[in-house]
Amino acid sequence: MMPSEACRFLATISGIEDDTTGANNVAKALDYQPLALASAAFYVAKVRELHPHFSWDDYLKKIEKGKLALTQEILAKANPIYPITMTAAIQIAVTRELDCDEEMKHVLTFLSFCAPQPLRLDILTNYIFSVGGVQDKEDIGLRIQGSSLILIDKRKDGVYIRLHKVVHDIVKLTVINDSMNSNERVRIVRAAVISFNQFIDETMPWTWDKLDYVAQTKHFVGHLKTLSMEIGPKVAAEELKKDQSITDISLSSSLRKLGRITQCNAEYHSARAFYSAAVKVIDDTQTLEGSRELARGCTGLGRVTSSLGFHQKGKEHLERALSIHRNKPELDNVEAARIYSFLGKVERRLGNRPQAKDNFNTSLLILRKLNLEQDNDAAHTYLHLGSVQCDLGDYLEADQNLQLARSIYLEKFAPGHVN
Numbered sequence: 001m002m003p004s005e006a007c008r009f010l011a012t013i014s015g016i017e018d019d020t021t022g023a024n025n026v027a028k029a030l031d032y033q034p035l036a037l038a039s040a041a042f043y044v045a046k047v048r049e050l051h052p053h054f055s056w057d058d059y060l061k062k063i064e065k066g067k068l069a070l071t072q073e074i075l076a077k078a079n080p081i082y083p084i085t086m087t088a089a090i091q092i093a094v095t096r097e098l099d100c101d102e103e104m105k106h107v108l109t110f111l112s113f114c115a116p117q118p119l120r121l122d123i124l125t126n127y128i129f130s131v132g133g134v135q136d137k138e139d140i141g142l143r144i145q146g147s148s149l150i151l152i153d154k155r156k157d158g159v160y161i162r163l164h165k166v167v168h169d170i171v172k173l174t175v176i177n178d179s180m181n182s183n184e185r186v187r188i189v190r191a192a193v194i195s196f197n198q199f200i201d202e203t204m205p206w207t208w209d210k211l212d213y214v215a216q217t218k219h220f221v222g223h224l225k226t227l228s229m230e231i232g233p234k235v236a237a238e239e240l241k242k243d244q245s246i247t248d249i250s251l252s253s254s255l256r257k258l259g260r261i262t263q264c265n266a267e268y269h270s271a272r273a274f275y276s277a278a279v280k281v282i283d284d285t286q287t288l289e290g291s292r293e294l295a296r297g298c299t300g301l302g303r304v305t306s307s308l309g310f311h312q313k314g315k316e317h318l319e320r321a322l323s324i325h326r327n328k329p330e331l332d333n334v335e336a337a338r339i340y341s342f343l344g345k346v347e348r349r350l351g352n353r354p355q356a357k358d359n360f361n362t363s364l365l366i367l368r369k370l371n372l373e374q375d376n377d378a379a380h381t382y383l384h385l386g387s388v389q390c391d392l393g394d395y396l397e398a399d400q401n402l403q404l405a406r407s408i409y410l411e412k413f414a415p416g417h418v419n
Contacts, residue, residue: 001027001032001033001034001037002032003024003027003028003032006023006027006032006037007020007023007024007027009034009037009038009041010023010026010027010037010040010041010056011023012041013038013041013042013045014040014041014042014044014045014048015045015048016044016048016055016056019055019056022055022056022057022060023056025056025057025060026040026056026059026060029060029063029165030063030165030166031116031164031165031166033086033164033165033166035086036068036086036164036166039086040059043059044056044059068087068166068169086166087166087170090149090166090167090170091170091174093148093149094108094149094167094170094171094174095174097147097149098174098175101143103128103139103140103143104143104147106127106128106131107124107128107140107143107144107147107150108149108171108175109175109188110124110127110128110188110191110192110195111124111161111163111168111171112168112171112172112174112175112176113176113188113189113192113226113227113230114192114223114226114227115222115223115225115226116162116163116165116168116169117162117222117223118153118160118161118162118219119160119161119162119220119223120158120159120160120199120219120220121140121141121144121158121159121160121161122158122199122202122203123195123196123199123220123223124140124144124161124195125137125140125141126194126195126196126198126199127191127192127195128140130191130194130195130198131187131188131191141159144161149163149164149167149171150162150163151163151164160219182235182239185230185234185235186235186239186240186242187243189227189230189231189235189240190240190243190246190251192227193227193240193251193254193255193258194246194254196220196223196224196227196258197254197257197258199220200217200257200261203216204216204217208257208260208261209257209260209261209264210264211264214264214265217261217264217265218265221261221262221265221267224258224261224262224267224270224274225262225267225270227258228258228262228267228269228270228271228273228274229270229273231255231273231274231276231277232273232276232277237255237276237277237278237280237281238280238281240255240277240281241281248281248282248285248290249282249285249287249289249290249293251281251282252278252279252281252282252293252294252297253278253293255274255275255277255278255281255297256274256275256278256293256296256297256300258274259271259272259273259274259275259278259297259300259301259304260300262274263275263300263303263304263307268304268307268308269308271300271304272301272304272305272308275297275300275301275304276301278293278297278300278301279294279297279298279301282294282297288328288330288331291324291327291328291331292328292331292332294324295321295324295325295331295335295339296321296335298317298318298320298321298324299317299318299321299335299338299339299342301314301317302314302315302316302317302318302320302321302342302343302346303318303342305317306345306346306349311346311349311350312350314346315343315346315347315350318339318342318343318346319343321339322336322339322340322343325339333366333369333370334366334367334370334372334377336366337362337363337364337366337367337370337372337377337381338363338377340359340360340362340363340366341359341360341363341377341380341381341384343359344356344357344358344359344360344363344381344384344385344388345384347359348384348387348388348391353388353391353392354392356384356388357385357388357389357392360381360384360385360388361385363377363381364378364381364382364385367381374408374411375408376408376412378404378408379404379405379408379409379412379419380405382401382402382404382405382408383401383402383405385401386398386399386400386401386402386405387402389401
């Protein structure tokens with residue numbers, strides 16, 4: 001239903017005429033699905049006959065506690081035309097799709113590991129291919145289009161699919177249940193990680209890690225946030241690498257990418273889960289390429305750990321990244337300069353200003369040796385060095401470094417740029 005119609009519908013049946021905000025919230029929570037709205041309104045109306053002060057907020061608390069199906073039983077018992085609840089009816093439809101159609105089973109399984117919001121069809125297609133489903137992109141689209149459980153939304157940037165909120169809840173409960181063994185869960189999470197990375201590589205190969213391009217990733221960050229909840233508590237990172245189809249380095253890189261994207265979107269808990277898994281997957285590496293990836297994972301993990309307020313732990317991860325660079329002098333010195341700069345910021349947060357200043361100066365020394373003292377990395381470091389010098393009362397030196405930072409920013413960016 002349209003939002004305005006849904007609110008009027010709720011008010012008419014429930015008898016609550018003076019709480020449009022509450023009705024709006026309930027309608028949104030039920031995804032404007034007519035039968036779900038009817039069940040909600042009828043339930044509230046019956047409850048208010050005994051408890052006149054029962055409100056939409058009270059109803060929302062019930063469905064947040066997982067009692068949606070319970071509230072629907074009241075309408076089912078009172079309505080001889082429709083003697084089963086909507087939840088039961090959807091459960092039948094979901095079970096039928098899972099039992100009778102292998103491709104739709106893959107579709108619903110993947111969506112159950114995602115958030116109840118629109119998802120680019122391309123990401124789902126990548127997943128179907130990675131788990132060995134159909135090899136025809138158009139065929140996948142036709143199967144989805146023919147399902148009454150899935151909604152399709154065509155936008156300028158592509159086709160999006162989603163499930164009604166109530167359908168998503170039931171699919172999740174049906175798919176991710178006690179009968180799902182750990183190997184199957186690991187396989188799904190690994191395939192999901194690969195699918196999102198394939199989409200990133202195809203649509204934003206050069207911008208995925210840039211703060212300036214957060215808008216490009218915003219549409220799937222909610223899904224990454226949901227997926228991150230599987231890694232660690234339910235799926236051990238070490239289990240993810242037990243697959244010969246993808247190398248440990250590649251898997252670690254894929255997890256790190258998802259960590260960086262969630263980090264850019266300020267989802268630090270999710271970022272920490274991805275970075276932590278990226279480090280664990282490759283923890284025992286001996287190769288140069290593996291060491292490079294491990295250092296990058298430790299760097300990201302250190303940054304987000306500090307962003308969450310655990311500065312000492314974040315410092316330890318960054319120091320480990322530095323030790324990898326010291327042991328492998330062939331690694332990129334620019335990345336070492338960045339680590340020193342990140343470490344300087346963490347030291348400042350810990351109140352260790354002299355150490356912070358030393359780290360910033362070391363970072364700049366490396367960049368000067370590489371003739372990169374006019375680069376963005378140098379500008380960021382000049383900025384933070386100037387800030388810590390202000391803390392220490394060295395205002396003349398601070399002024400010089402802040403002026404240097406600004407001159408580089410003015411050369412690299414437009415005058416109105418955030419930097």
